[in-house]
Amino acid sequence: xxxxxxxxxxxxxxRYLCSDVGKPVLAQRVHAEAExxxxxxxxxxxxxxxxVSLHPxxxxxxxxxxxxxxxxxxxxxxxxxxxxxxxxxxxxxxxxCDRFITESTFGLPVYRWxxxxxxxxxxxxxxxxxxxxGRTSVVFAYAxxxxxxxxxxxxxxxxxxxxxxxxHGAVKRFVDVYRDAGxxxxxxxxSTDGSRKACKGKGLVVAPPSVLGTPWLRKFAPYSxxxxxxxxxxxxxxxxxxxxxxxxxSDHADWPGLLDTIRATGCRSVGVTHGYTEVLVRYxxxxxxxxxxxxxxxxxxxxxxxxxxxTTDDHG
Amino acid sequence: xxxxxxxxxEVDRTTRTSEKTAALxxxxxxxxxxxxAWALAVLTGQKLIRRVSYKRLRAWAGEATGYGDWLLGECHxxxxxLSETLSLILPPxxxxxxxxxxxxxxxxxxxxxxxxxxxxxxxxLLGAWDAFDGTERFLFHKLISGNFRFGAxxxxxxxxxxxxxxxxxxxxxxxxxxxxxxxxAAFGALLSADDGDNDDPARPYPFYLAHxxxxxxxxxxxxxxxxxxxxxxxxxxxxxxxxRSGQTLLWSRGDELIxxxxxxxxxxxxxxSDGTVLDGEVLAWDEDQPLPFGSLQKRLNRKRxxxxxxxxxxxxxxxxxxxxxxxxxxxxTDTDARRAVLERLLPGDAALRLSPxxxxxxxxxxxxxxxESRDRxxxxxxxxxxxxxxxxxxTDRGSWWKWKVDPYTVDCVxxxxxxxxxxxxxxxxxxxxxxxxxxxxxxxxxxxxxxxYSGLTDEEFAKVDRFIRGHSTGKKGSFREVKPELVFEIxxxxxxxxxxxxxxxxxxxxxxxxxxxxxxxxxxxxxGSLKRLLDARPS
Ligand SMILES: [Zn+2]
Numbered sequence: 015x016x017x018x019x020x021x022x023x024x025x026x027x028x029r030y031l032c033s034d035v036g037k038p039v040l041a042q043r044v045h046a047e048a049e050x051x052x053x054x055x056x057x058x059x060x061x062x063x064x065x066v067s068l069h070p071x072x073x074x075x076x077x078x079x080x081x082x083x084x085x086x087x088x089x090x091x092x093x094x095x096x097x098x099x100x101x102x103x104x105x106x107x108x109x110x111c112d113r114f115i116t117e118s119t120f121g122l123p124v125y126r127w128x129x130x131x132x133x134x135x136x137x138x139x140x141x142x143x144x145x146x147x148g149r150t151s152v153v154f155a156y157a158x159x160x161x162x163x164x165x166x167x168x169x170x171x172x173x174x175x176x177x178x179x180x181x182h183g184a185v186k187r188f189v190d191v192y193r194d195a196g197x198x199x200x201x202x203x204x205s206t207d208g209s210r211k212a213c214k215g216k217g218l219v220v221a222p223p224s225v226l227g228t229p230w231l232r233k234f235a236p237y238s239x240x241x242x243x244x245x246x247x248x249x250x251x252x253x254x255x256x257x258x259x260x261x262x263x264s265d266h267a268d269w270p271g272l273l274d275t276i277r278a279t280g281c282r283s284v285g286v287t288h289g290y291t292e293v294l295v296r297y298x299x300x301x302x303x304x305x306x307x308x309x310x311x312x313x314x315x316x317x318x319x320x321x322x323x324x325t326t327d328d329h330g
Numbered sequence: 331x332x333x334x335x336x337x338x339x340e341v342d343r344t345t346r347t348s349e350k351t352a353a354l355x356x357x358x359x360x361x362x363x364x365x366x367a368w369a370l371a372v373l374t375g376q377k378l379i380r381r382v383s384y385k386r387l388r389a390w391a392g393e394a395t396g397y398g399d400w401l402l403g404e405c406h407x408x409x410x411x412l413s414e415t416l417s418l419i420l421p422p423x424x425x426x427x428x429x430x431x432x433x434x435x436x437x438x439x440x441x442x443x444x445x446x447x448x449x450x451x452x453x454x455l456l457g458a459w460d461a462f463d464g465t466e467r468f469l470f471h472k473l474i475s476g477n478f479r480f481g482a483x484x485x486x487x488x489x490x491x492x493x494x495x496x497x498x499x500x501x502x503x504x505x506x507x508x509x510x511x512x513x514x515a516a517f518g519a520l521l522s523a524d525d526g527d528n529d530d531p532a533r534p535y536p537f538y539l540a541h542x543x544x545x546x547x548x549x550x551x552x553x554x555x556x557x558x559x560x561x562x563x564x565x566x567x568x569x570x571x572x573x574r575s576g577q578t579l580l581w582s583r584g585d586e587l588i589x590x591x592x593x594x595x596x597x598x599x600x601x602x603s604d605g606t607v608l609d610g611e612v613l614a615w616d617e618d619q620p621l622p623f624g625s626l627q628k629r630l631n632r633k634r635x636x637x638x639x640x641x642x643x644x645x646x647x648x649x650x651x652x653x654x655x656x657x658x659x660x661x662x663t664d665t666d667a668r669r670a671v672l673e674r675l676l677p678g679d680a681a682l683r684l685s686p687x688x689x690x691x692x693x694x695x696x697x698x699x700x701x702e703s704r705d706r707x708x709x710x711x712x713x714x715x716x717x718x719x720x721x722x723x724x725t726d727r728g729s730w731w732k733w734k735v736d737p738y739t740v741d742c743v744x745x746x747x748x749x750x751x752x753x754x755x756x757x758x759x760x761x762x763x764x765x766x767x768x769x770x771x772x773x774x775x776x777x778x779x780x781x782x783y784s785g786l787t788d789e790e791f792a793k794v795d796r797f798i799r800g801h802s803t804g805k806k807g808s809f810r811e812v813k814p815e816l817v818f819e820i821x822x823x824x825x826x827x828x829x830x831x832x833x834x835x836x837x838x839x840x841x842x843x844x845x846x847x848x849x850x851x852x853x854x855x856x857x858g859s860l861k862r863l864l865d866a867r868p869s
């Protein structure tokens with residue numbers, strides 16, 4: 015398993031192999047009876063005569079690139095990856111290889127991330143402004159990875175947070191896993207009569223976007239809403255979400271990140287999957303590289319993955 | 331232009347009208363007037379220059395980035411907006427520069443573009459790309475694109491400006507009517523305090539709005555018919571005709587001054603005595619029948635009414651209420667009393683008509699009369715409680731009811747799709763619909779008859795969007811050809827003959843009534859059946 019997001023890790027198998035840090039994360043996603051084997055980053059194991067090792071992908075806690083080697087040929091599958099380091103997981107490492115299979119979720123030149131510091135400052139200013147206006151601040155973020163990342167950014171961005179934090183149960187599960195792994199996160203509560211009372215009008219709510227329009231969220235009214243995602247770099251996406259603010263927080267490589275990484279691996283061939291595959295392949299070929307599209311099982315949906323996903327399961 | 335950029339962000343980052351208004355008001359109060367004068371022009375939709383061509387911008391952006399045009403095209407189509415695309419892909423600006431006030435950006439960088447050769451424009455643009463970054467760069471592109479929509483409706487801007495000046499919004503609307511030429515003097519005049527003599531005639535009364543009656547009226551629900559007055563429900567532009575201080579003004583319900591579009595109504599209003607306000611409907615009119623609404627739109631869309639159109643589309647003001655007479659506010663008097671005044675006031679000018687009362691003894695009788703609505707070119711009937719005063723907005727429920735005839739419907743097949751605009755620019759939400767061209771369902775060819783882009787839930791739009799992406803059979807400009815498979819029930823209010831459409835008909839107010847997931851495309855309706863509706867209409 016590269017990582018525990020539901021479009022990469024599905025329940026139903028009897029045995030899983032993932033990074034040792036990723037074990038408790040994956041355990042939340044698969045059957046209790048499933049056997050999960052954890053492999054430390056960089057440590058090799060042999061499966062059917064193929065040497066297999068896992069290397070940090072910087073995407074979320076325990077995320078890994080998979081390196082396979084046989085008879086001197088090395089191929090690396092990136093899974094989802096983010097180049098810039100952050101404090102919630104091991105930083106991405108370039109793994110030299112002959113063939114590199116890269117994701118391309120944000121494989122368009124319009125996607126260029128800024129540093130987290132700027133975004134953190136913006137989020138804190140927004141939260142403070144809402145508190146002054148007597149409104150709860152609601153951030154929609156994917157329950158695994160993004161939510162913890164947002165919380166970590168806020169925690170490390172300021173000495174004292176502007177108010178208490180309430181998270182959705184789906185977020186809380188992974189907050190606990192992250193905290194056990196030693197990631198610095200603020201005190202959080204799930205939604206109870208008491209925590210709502212303390213949070214309403216001044217605190218922060220972090221929840222998956224699926225709570226929009228539900229009674230769960232309405233209990234925090236009045237509130238201002240924000241969406242934390244790489245898709246928020248495009249204004250139209252934010253408007254379509256119907257949120258007040260969009261914070262560009264992505265767990266994926268941006269356009270320069272994809273190109274730099276491909277170059278740095280020294281690979282002679284690139285497989286492009288998950289995202290703007292055609293665009294990236296065409297661009298790489300123009301640059302004289304050997305590149306091809308690696309189909310995914312989502313291929314049947316034509317180019318719909320080219321657009322920001324509408325489902326609550328997205329994790330841009 | 332940092333202050334202007336801040337304003338843009340403040341307005342952009344909230345969906346609350348009150349916060350948008352407050353941000354605009356602060357800007358008008360705080361910004362240097364020489365900048366605010368230009369900002370107001372932009373905010374009220376004035377084009378600064380004819381836009382620099384997209385083709386050129388893309389070519390220069392290609393030079394600056396080294397990206398091929400196909401890649402810029404991919405970016406543009408994914409983002410949906412060239413200004414934003416450019417602001418995102420261009421290299422970061424060179425060293426940070428001191429703030430350039432909006433006036434300087436407009437007068438020194440933007441307006442001169444209009445007189446420049448292509449080569450000069452190129453140099454100017456490359457210079458601007460070095461100077462601006464992020465949101466400033468985005469706004470710069472918006473300012474030269476000629477289609478800048480600021481995220482605040484004109485009304486919000488007018489209200490904010492009115493608040494900054496400390497005058498009534500209607501007064502500000504009045505001051506802003508006609509051409510606003512950006513200058514410190516003109517901006518200062520707008521912000522001046524209320525000046526009774528010039529500002530007084532401006533203020534219309536809030537329109538009283540009718541509620542929709544879904545079920546036929548009964549004695550049980552509505553009481554005795556004798557307690558009610560009935561009129562036809564006219565299908566035009568709701569308006570107030572105001573004659574005060576020697577001026578005639580025509581206000582639409584959207585709080586727009588539309589006097590200039592209807593010179594014959596201004597002339598008719600000039601005959602009224604001072605201190606008169608009438609409520610009614612602007613209608614295109616021929617002899618004794620209203621003309622389809624479309625003919626009225628032709629007039630509204632033109633700034634200057636040409637003589638030909640004047641003759642082609644005669645217009646009347648169908649008055650149905652008197653809100654002020656001899657300078658007295660009549661709104662607290664009852665319907666019958668106001669009606670009596672109205673009948674006395676009308677000068678008998680052909681352009682100023684009295685909406686007739688419909689005589690009826692029973693609710694059943696009224697239902698029979700209502701069935702004639704389509705033949706009469708009206709939308710149904712209006713019911714007004716005889717003893718009611720003139721209410722405000724929609725708050726006084728139960729005094730005015732509109733009882734409309736049901737819309738027409740037709741089952742159509744979706745054949746093309748376009749991306750939406752604004753918040754829907756990343757989804758395919760604008761569809762073209764077709765019916766079978768002959769008289770037989772499923773026979774012959776599908777011929778497009780109408781476009782529609784409203785009526786579905788966000789969820790349905792998302793589903794249809796996915797279908798379109800998976801079943802696109804080709805592209806024609808911004809249109810995607812879609813496999814003709816999805817059937818929608820389209821509701822519409824009327825049908826006109828049209829030589830601009832291949833089908834020969836044009837539908838009025840088409841919208842998606844229902845997604846007929848249970849229907850096959852072969853079960854869609856025919857052009858023949860639509861054309862029979864056309865024949866049934868009064869000519
Ligand atoms: Zn992922």
